[in-house]
Amino acid sequence: MTWHGPTFRISDGETINGVWRLVWRRHEFDGEHYPDHLFVYADGRITVGGHEPTDLAGLRERLAAGKVAPERPDAREWPVGEPTKWESRNPEALTQEGFLLEVADEIDRLAGRPGAGDRLWDAVRDHRREPTEAHRARLRDAYLAVPAHLRVYVLGDMDHQDRPLRMLLTDLGQPVDGDGPVATEEGHRWALAYFDDAVDGEARHERWLALRYADEPAGASGPPVVLHETFHPGGPPAEPGPFVLRNDHEAPFVHAGVSYPSVTHAYWALSAADPADHDRIRAAATAHEAHEAGGPAARRADWPAVRLAVMAALLRAKFGQHPRLAEVLLATGDAGILYTGLSDAPFWRDEGPRGGRNWMGRLLELVRSELRAAAPPQTPAARTAETALRAATSTGSQTGENGGA
Missing domain, CATH: 1.10.357.40 (YbiA-like)
Known part of the structure; x- marks a missing residue:
């Protein structure tokens, strides 16, 4: 499911920004699941349709009790016989824990805080500047903090998906993901070169934007x-x-x-x-x-x-x-x-x-x-x-x- 927005609510005269997506809510009388709207706001408030507001902890309880599901409970599962994880273009299955991480990430983004993707790229830049084991460990933690079902998208590259990360974070001599190629020094160099090109490309893009938007007013204007x-x-x-x-x-x-x-x-x-x-x-x-x-x-x-x-x-x-x-x-x-x-x-x-x-x-x-x-x-x-x-x-x-x- 995709997040939609923007939406908002008014609290004590203040506009609180939010987004929404479809979830499946179990009806208390017949036990069937029906689509409903999950609203998430910058202050951490969460509501399902017009029901009583909750927060991340409350959403966790509702997910565990089966009152809310991020996907239709009888949705089709991926067929057996998929290629290896290294070769697959399919994201990992959406789990309750992954969904909670995704909701928490949306709250951070709405509140203007760095999200999991932002923290990952910060760790990539640190490791690129100084490729030490400490920075690689931090990069691994940042990667694992990305909801599993979204990791294939985190680099914004559907040709390579997250393979450069998985190769770099696998210890030498170990198969990537357990069924992929063995991590080698050459594989690590390939991953580092990928990120060198990505970060340099980001810098080139920033310079291009600065040139294209050279007449953009600097700083914030006064109050309206x-x-x-x-x-x-x-x-x-x-x-x-x-x-x-x-x-x-x-x-x-x-x-x-x-x-x-x-x-x-x-x-x-x-x-x-x-x-x-x-x-x-x-x-x-x-x-x-x-x-x-x-x-x-x-x-x-x-x-x-x-x-x-x-x-x-x-x-x-x-x-x-x-x-x-x-x-x-x-x-x-x-x-x-x-x-x-x-x-x-x-x-x-x-x-x-x-x-x-x-x-x-x-x-x-x-x-x-x-x-x-x-x-x-x-x-x-x-x-x-x-x-x-x-x-x-x-x-x-x-x-x-x-x-x-």
């Missing part, structure tokens, strides 16, 4: 700026905050020779097929009313194909004609911008774990980049002022109050 949908009963504050980046903030601008009170007015007016609807929406008293008027209006036939380009043009006009608003946008630095709320379709907004495509946030990041490219180089004093404004903007963006526009 969240643009909450806000409501200001007494009118917007005098000092511009992150709310000015939203489309419903009234900042009149001209687009294609026509003046619009806000991006919301312009977007819905330009979406209308009837010129009379365009003018009626543009003349709406507020952005909220423009949205209410534009929603039921007949849409231009080409609107789905052009709406992203239209929205980008409107944002360029807004921030290009309002330098103070452009400063607020630039103050967000390189942070991701999450455009939230309830008034806009999920296509435009971020919905956290529920999805949302966040196209508004992405277009704001695009316009921010264009403003940055067009601006003259910053002086140290300007950078200091931007840092202070960005801090204020980030703080304000996190405290916005959800509500209607």
Whole structure:
């Protein structure tokens, strides 16, 4: 069976990442086994379907009692007369102990800890640098820590499978796996040469990636700026905050020779097929009313194909004609911008774990980049002022109050 994901659960407001796979659960009434989902999470929590959560120890007990099985109990076994283990391309049988090791490995991976495969390759590199018996013993332990049914895959090479490891870890003069070729110095040299080539190839691949991805931003960006949908009963504050980046903030601008009170007015007016609807929406008293008027209006036939380009043009006009608003946008630095709320379709907004495509946030990041490219180089004093404004903007963006526009 294959692990699927990602999945997650929410615990005390925190997102816990997980994966899932099919297992066979024994029904308590008829004793038959039925497929069900085994969920495994980064904090070690394990559940079978919607049943009571457990952990590795609890899963071990359920496996031993026959309540859960990693494979269908009446599954077909490998036929008799297989080639020797050295020659076979088939993995070893999946056992309860091997399955528990696999689940533990998934928990480590989800939690960001090295898995059995990572520890194995670390031991390979150590033995390659210094091929001593102590390092070979450590390599043997790392190999045996890999679930037996996954060992043929651990090197990621289905031509050689794990044969280089098995040859290297067999003492000289002993048959590999008991029925394979006798381990010789030449066989050990072949295995070492294999790992030399693999590690060198890994280094070459890293250099290739560094060249290919030379423009990848270095380091982590700042925390995301969240643009909450806000409501200001007494009118917007005098000092511009992150709310000015939203489309419903009234900042009149001209687009294609026509003046619009806000991006919301312009977007819905330009979406209308009837010129009379365009003018009626543009003349709406507020952005909220423009949205209410534009929603039921007949849409231009080409609107789905052009709406992203239209929205980008409107944002360029807004921030290009309002330098103070452009400063607020630039103050967000390189942070991701999450455009939230309830008034806009999920296509435009971020919905956290529920999805949302966040196209508004992405277009704001695009316009921010264009403003940055067009601006003259910053002086140290300007950078200091931007840092202070960005801090204020980030703080304000996190405290916005959800509500209607």
